[in-house]
Amino acid sequence: VQLQASGGGLVQAGGSLRLSCTASGRTSSSFVMGWFRQPPGKEREFVSGIRWTGGNADYADSVKGRFTMSRDNAKKTVHLQMNNLKPDDTAIYYCALDYSGHLVSRSGTRYDFWGQGTQVTVSS
Numbered sequence: 774v775q776l777q778a779s780g781g782g783l784v785q786a787g788g789s790l791r792l793s794c795t796a797s798g799r800t801s802s803s804f805v806m807g808w809f810r811q812p813p814g815k816e817r818e819f820v821s822g823i824r825w826t827g828g829n830a831d832y833a834d835s836v837k838g839r840f841t842m843s844r845d846n847a848k849k850t851v852h853l854q855m856n857n858l859k860p861d862d863t864a865i866y867y868c869a870l871d872y873s874g875h876l877v878s879r880s881g882t883r884y885d886f887w888g889q890g891t892q893v894t895v896s897s
Contacts, residue, residue: 774798774886778868781891784806792853794868794888805874806851811865822877831877865890
């Protein structure tokens with residue numbers, strides 16, 4: 774499985790960005806895709822995750838109400854719509870896939886495959 778992320782960039786505080794991540798290769802019938810981020814000088818942290826078979830996305834408290842994760846099953850693609858961005862959202866964002874996941878895990882160790890990361894910079 775390969776994951777290709779795109780959509781990062783530079784935006785002013787209060788602005789919006791949309792990240793996308795497409796999975797290629799053989800996937801199981803039930804898996805989980807997640808977004809994580811690593812701010813400068815900090816540990817990687819969970820942002821959002823969603824089950825491929827259905828259900829609502831799970832969000833970290835820091836992004837709840839501002840970020841929306843969605844999926845396009847036909848294209849094996851997930852999107853992360855980020856609104857009202859804040860300087861604290863500045864990070865490298867990674868998409869990840871839990872191959873046999875049935876529930877969204879907030880632990881990065883649960884995920885088997887990772888995308889290359891895309892930089893999001895929010896200026897004040």
